Amino acid sequence: MAGILVIGGGIGGLTLALCLHRQGIPCTVLEAAAEIRPLGVGVNILPHAAAELARLGLAEELQRLGVAPAEARFFNRFGQHVHAEPLGRAAGYDHPQLSLHRADLHGALLAAVRERLGEGAVRLDHRVARVEQDEQGVTVVFTPGRGGAMPPPLRGSVAIGADGIHSALRRQLYPAEGEPKYTGYNMWRGVTRWPPFLGGAAMTRAGWLKTGKMVLYPIRDHADGTQLLNWVFEVETETHRSRRDWNRPGEVEDILPWVRDWAFDWLDVPAMLRASEVVLEFPMVDQDPLPRWTFGRVTLLGDAAHPMVPRGSNGAGQSILDARCLADLLARHGEDAEAALRAYEAVRLPATTQVVLTNRTNPPDAILREVFLRTSDRPFGRIEEVMSREEMLAITGGYKRVAGYDLATLQAHRG
Numbered sequence: 001m002a003g004i005l006v007i008g009g010g011i012g013g014l015t016l017a018l019c020l021h022r023q024g025i026p027c028t029v030l031e032a033a034a035e036i037r038p039l040g041v042g043v044n045i046l047p048h049a050a051a052e053l054a055r056l057g058l059a060e061e062l063q064r065l066g067v068a069p070a071e072a073r074f075f076n077r078f079g080q081h082v083h084a085e086p087l088g089r090a091a092g093y094d095h096p097q098l099s100l101h102r103a104d105l106h107g108a109l110l111a112a113v114r115e116r117l118g119e120g121a122v123r124l125d126h127r128v129a130r131v132e133q134d135e136q137g138v139t140v141v142f143t144p145g146r147g148g149a150m151p152p153p154l155r156g157s158v159a160i161g162a163d164g165i166h167s168a169l170r171r172q173l174y175p176a177e178g179e180p181k182y183t184g185y186n187m188w189r190g191v192t193r194w195p196p197f198l199g200g201a202a203m204t205r206a207g208w209l210k211t212g213k214m215v216l217y218p219i220r221d222h223a224d225g226t227q228l229l230n231w232v233f234e235v236e237t238e239t240h241r242s243r244r245d246w247n248r249p250g251e252v253e254d255i256l257p258w259v260r261d262w263a264f265d266w267l268d269v270p271a272m273l274r275a276s277e278v279v280l281e282f283p284m285v286d287q288d289p290l291p292r293w294t295f296g297r298v299t300l301l302g303d304a305a306h307p308m309v310p311r312g313s314n315g316a317g318q319s320i321l322d323a324r325c326l327a328d329l330l331a332r333h334g335e336d337a338e339a340a341l342r343a344y345e346a347v348r349l350p351a352t353t354q355v356v357l358t359n360r361t362n363p364p365d366a367i368l369r370e371v372f373l374r375t376s377d378r379p380f381g382r383i384e385e386v387m388s389r390e391e392m393l394a395i396t397g398g399y400k401r402v403a404g405y406d407l408a409t410l411q412a413h414r415g
Contacts (some may be wrong), residue, residue: 042230
């Protein structure tokens with residue numbers, strides 16, 4: 001047997017492999033792609049997930065690759081400052097918040113898996129058709145690879161579906177689930193090499209969804225003093241053109257009409273967008289939380305288990321938390337793998353369900369929704385006359401508690 005079979009070599013699957021290795025549990029990662037290419041744009045790792053990556057010995061490398069934002073900043077679409085609060089170590093956490101290019105994070109995880117588990121631990125061009133199981137274990141059956149060859153079925157003790165938003169295992173478990181739910185908002189994402197602004201270590205949100213909202217944060221520092229800036233633009237639309245594909249190309253020209261007046265003293269948004277190196281388009285979709293993930297010796301993890309709209313900087317982090325929890329429980333339950341999977345689901349399914357639902361309704365940028373509504377989308381005189389700091393902190397603090405990274409909770413569970 002090949003031990004634990006991890007279906008999917010993304011952030012969640014690779015983190016699980018490292019967590020299993022740390023526990024002395026053998027595993028094999030099965031990745032559908034025939035080659036690993038640098039895909040995607042920015043990703044954030046919140047302090048609770050950064051703590052898990054630090055336990056895996058990756059903290060120094062990831063801090064070298066990315067940027068540790070020290071502050072969250074909120075503005076309306078007129079460039080007026082609404083709110084600021086510290087992030088990561090600046091807010092008292094033991095671990096930083098990390099902003100990275102997704103390819104850099106994925107590359108670091110992949111290199112660590114290959115170094116620690118061996119080159120053969122990640123098998124590329126293994127596209128899963130289905131998973132069969134019996135009382136002794138599981139059998140993963142594949143479809144033909146890129147060259148037409150059919151990989152032989154692979155036997156293991158447990159199968160974990162960490163194969164992302166288009167999960168083959170989720171589709172097998174829930175064949176009648178239907179299409180993702182469109183939230184009513186479309187999103188464009190991109191990266192631009194740009195001079196630092198607002199101190200070069202801020203996660204910045206501006207505007208609101210009715211007329212357009214941006215999220216901006218640096219993900220790489222360059223030797224010439226510039227940074228690679230990750231940007232996200234979201235706007236309310238009745239329909240969307242793109243299917244759920246993280247890597248579908250988009251057009252800056254579709255965004256510019258919404259932000260033509262966004263030339264602020266802290267950032268010229270239209271100029272920054274025109275300088276973009278990469279633009280992607282993605283509908284803001286998720287799926288209703290599942291009633292269960294675990295069926296005997298198979299379960300789901302990460303986006304395959306709980307796809308969520310990308311608000312709150314939390315999707316990758318929840319996958320990392322899944323991985324630590326699952327590996328620990330598999331180690332604790334020993335030969336009783338089914339009990340371990342049930343215990344994992346009992347912990348992580350309700351926790352991630354709260355995050356999925358909160359991302360729909362009350363993520364941290366709900367501060368900007370309140371300002372938008374209370375000002376009727378007009379410039380204000382003094383923000384204190386619109387919304388108190390206490391109200392703003394209640395929104396961001398509530399999200400931290402739901403997502404599991406409020407400072408008090410993490411300090412109470414150190415170790």
